[in-house]
Amino acid sequence: MFQHSDEKERIKMRVKIALAGNPNSGKTTLFNALTGSNQFVGNWPGVTVEKKEGKIKGYTSKAEEAILVDLPGVYSLSPYTLEEVVSRNFLIGEKPDAIINIIDGTNLERNLYLTTQLTELGIPVIVAVNMMDLVRKNGEVLDIEKLGKDIGCKVVEISALRGEGIDQLAQRAVAIARGKKKNQPAHRFDGCVEHALAHIEEAIAGRVDESMERWYAVKLFERDEKVRESLDLDPALIRHIEEDIVSCETEMDDDAESIITGERYNYIGNIIEDCYKKRVKKTMSTSDKIDSIVTNRFLALPIFAAVMFLVYYVSVTTVGTLLTDWTNDTLFGAWIIPGAQSVLEAIGCAPWLTGLLVDGIISGVGAVLGFVPQMLVLFLFLAFLEECGYMARIAFIMDRIFRKFGLSGKSFIPMLIGTGCGVPGVMASRTIENDRDRKMTIMTTTFIPCGAKLPIIALIAGALFGGASWVAPSAYFVGIAAIICSGIILKKTKMFAGDPAPFVMELPAYHLPTVGNVLRSTWERGWSFIKKAGTIILLSTIFIWFAQSFGFEGGTFKMVENMENSILAAIGSGIAWIFTPLGWGNWKPAVAAITGLVAKENVVGTFGILYGFGEVAEDGAEIWGTLSGAMTQAAAYSFLVFNLLCAPCFAAMGAIKREMNNGKWFWFAIGYQTLLAYTVSLCVYQIGTWVSTGLFGAGTIVALILIAAFLWLLFRPYQENRMRKMSQNAAGEINA
Amino acid sequence: MRTLRDMKCGQSAKVVKLHGEGAVKRRIMDMGITKNIEIYVRKVAPLGDPVEVTVRGYELSLRKADAEMIEVQ
Numbered sequence: 165m166f167q168h169s170d171e172k173e174r175i176k177m178r179v180k181i182a183l184a185g186n187p188n189s190g191k192t193t194l195f196n197a198l199t200g201s202n203q204f205v206g207n208w209p210g211v212t213v214e215k216k217e218g219k220i221k222g223y224t225s226k227a228e229e230a231i232l233v234d235l236p237g238v239y240s241l242s243p244y245t246l247e248e249v250v251s252r253n254f255l256i257g258e259k260p261d262a263i264i265n266i267i268d269g270t271n272l273e274r275n276l277y278l279t280t281q282l283t284e285l286g287i288p289v290i291v292a293v294n295m296m297d298l299v300r301k302n303g304e305v306l307d308i309e310k311l312g313k314d315i316g317c318k319v320v321e322i323s324a325l326r327g328e329g330i331d332q333l334a335q336r337a338v339a340i341a342r343g344k345k346k347n348q349p350a351h352r353f354d355g356c357v358e359h360a361l362a363h364i365e366e367a368i369a370g371r372v373d374e375s376m377e378r379w380y381a382v383k384l385f386e387r388d389e390k391v392r393e394s395l396d397l398d399p400a401l402i403r404h405i406e407e408d409i410v411s412c413e414t415e416m417d418d419d420a421e422s423i424i425t426g427e428r429y430n431y432i433g434n435i436i437e438d439c440y441k442k443r444v445k446k447t448m449s450t451s452d453k454i455d456s457i458v459t460n461r462f463l464a465l466p467i468f469a470a471v472m473f474l475v476y477y478v479s480v481t482t483v484g485t486l487l488t489d490w491t492n493d494t495l496f497g498a499w500i501i502p503g504a505q506s507v508l509e510a511i512g513c514a515p516w517l518t519g520l521l522v523d524g525i526i527s528g529v530g531a532v533l534g535f536v537p538q539m540l541v542l543f544l545f546l547a548f549l550e551e552c553g554y555m556a557r558i559a560f561i562m563d564r565i566f567r568k569f570g571l572s573g574k575s576f577i578p579m580l581i582g583t584g585c586g587v588p589g590v591m592a593s594r595t596i597e598n599d600r601d602r603k604m605t606i607m608t609t610t611f612i613p614c615g616a617k618l619p620i621i622a623l624i625a626g627a628l629f630g631g632a633s634w635v636a637p638s639a640y641f642v643g644i645a646a647i648i649c650s651g652i653i654l655k656k657t658k659m660f661a662g663d664p665a666p667f668v669m670e671l672p673a674y675h676l677p678t679v680g681n682v683l684r685s686t687w688e689r690g691w692s693f694i695k696k697a698g699t700i701i702l703l704s705t706i707f708i709w710f711a712q713s714f715g716f717e718g719g720t721f722k723m724v725e726n727m728e729n730s731i732l733a734a735i736g737s738g739i740a741w742i743f744t745p746l747g748w749g750n751w752k753p754a755v756a757a758i759t760g761l762v763a764k765e766n767v768v769g770t771f772g773i774l775y776g777f778g779e780v781a782e783d784g785a786e787i788w789g790t791l792s793g794a795m796t797q798a799a800a801y802s803f804l805v806f807n808l809l810c811a812p813c814f815a816a817m818g819a820i821k822r823e824m825n826n827g828k829w830f831w832f833a834i835g836y837q838t839l840l841a842y843t844v845s846l847c848v849y850q851i852g853t854w855v856s857t858g859l860f861g862a863g864t865i866v867a868l869i870l871i872a873a874f875l876w877l878l879f880r881p882y883q884e885n886r887m888r889k890m891s892q893n894a895a896g897e898i899n900a
Numbered sequence: 901m902r903t904l905r906d907m908k909c910g911q912s913a914k915v916v917k918l919h920g921e922g923a924v925k926r927r928i929m930d931m932g933i934t935k936n937i938e939i940y941v942r943k944v945a946p947l948g949d950p951v952e953v954t955v956r957g958y959e960l961s962l963r964k965a966d967a968e969m970i971e972v973q
Contacts (some may be wrong), residue, residue: 239930239931240926240930242923242926242927242930244922244923244926244927245923245927271956271957271958273932273956273957274931274932274956274958277930277932418917418935419921421925421926421929422918422925422929422934422935425926425929425930425934426929426934426935429932429934429937429956455959459943459945459946459952460946461943461944461946462946464945464946465946556961560945560950560952560961561945561946561947563945563949563950563963564945564947564948564949564950565947567963666923666924666927666928666966667950667961667962667963667966668924668927668928668931668960668961668962668966669960669961669962670931670958670959670960670961671952671959671960671961672959673958673959
């Protein structure tokens, strides 16, 4: 019995349980049902895969706590995908006290495949058969007792959605975790495979934990590189093992990996026959009926367009913008900021302090929070689309187009949302499972001109191109071209090299999502933006405010009257030479570009101030005349392109940082965007000048060389590095 | 050699062998496409690729390029 005085006993009562299962098996719902609000979200070490932990309800006290770790949804424990490797490393490295394996009762065969791997680890496993209500409704019968006996572990029936069987599952799981009885896999493979496995187990005996011998033997049989490396076996032993594998391969006329997979599925086939009664009559399920319309050859694209229009219309055009404008213009713009200003002035606060509080901090907070309502609206849609199963269909429908430049079919949504605002656009990339596709999408989404870039386009078009109608469409063209070219170029670099991720994707059955799940997912994403992106946005905004308002005026450092004396102007003058090759090496456009980092529409306002017009209209019509005198057309278009492509505003950078979740990748993304912007702008200006004036100089040569290099990057052949490379990359990322 | 790629919508066939190697092959097997299993081609995406198949009682989509690795009867 448990005694408070006995320290050993006490430790024994605290357990760590892993929750494993296939994607779409109801894992998230179960995790929420088991832990309630006791959750904390983090990241698996070194990777961008999200890690969720929580305390199981009823086991939250310090002495008896049961921590539940939500593993990424995986179909297998193969060494190939990041999620699988993360799950494996956790199970082998941290050895949880038990595993809860949730399986979808309506899809037993494929779900049990993971179970056969989990039971080999020696860790106590409890299988939770989910969606039992549906199984019964379909008139099918599953004998839980027999199933438990066949797979060699405890089995309980649950319905995560309805909260049935959750308490019983929690009690049993904690009990087996405390019991710490090693799990013995019940399954046996074909005679010759077992023979080879026995040999391997013998050979590695003593080198690995006894309870895990089976797991290691199977992995060595599969020639799993990662396991081989981790065991550091001596070459003679590897040769010896190899002989066993090869003889088995010859006998079964297949390769080792296929043999094991085949054996697992054969074994599962036998179990199903033993304990599962399917209904013979096959009718079309509701899900099938929906799918026959939604992904219909002729209707799929119109339906897709309609859904996308609805998402865009509500989250960007109407409700979203309304909320954002209200937060920015009314809540902060009309109430909080003027309110705080008058209060501070009334109490006689020093002007610099008022400035810091109001223009620096409160505006900075406003910059963070202003995006949140719109984002929540979008996340609501995304959560719904994901939960109901349509998101997988989007990937199915759009894959053909997007995979050509290294993106996923799901990249469509971030790009679409990006035309409204890059911040939720970047955040929407969360729905892309594949790590490389997601990173690529994050890096390229902000190339699409967002709403805040439109004033810059209007300014340039109006001031230098007589309001020509081609300027705005050309900006979108530049954005799309930047995405496509970046996709192709990056895909050929080392960082993104290797095979395109296998697009072997489950199309889950449609179902109506629960309100709770949708709201929770919406809130989690919104909150993670505030928390993770908020800091960077706030600090950057304050810094720019400070640099813009302070400087040396009349020999002393103080809050400046004239922006020309500010630190920012000094910085602008200091870096203006960098932009000389782009045709606008003057401090004013340089400063305008910097203030554009706070929010892109600031570029126009800054021009207004710097050219002495004070407040200007949104398209800066007042300064068109001055600007057209200050810049050539080529320079102006180069300025436009630079602002379209370079590092986005701080809010979007914050979102990029949040989504990359890795400093190195964040800087790589920002650096790449800025470098691309610089190169393209340089070419635009130099070639533009050459064409319009006939001047051919050193700059033109540089531009031509850059174009040649760009074309080479674009059209060079793919590097031949198949799977090996990819698994190394994955390993590198894990170890990093 | 007849592969999954050659199959028309609405056809069923038995898998004979999986060709190729590495992650894609492993993934295909992990998802339940193994020797002797019956596979049914449900649908082709509106743009002609990928395809949707029914295997082991659930829906799976895969690209035609990968479907070529799956030899069927």
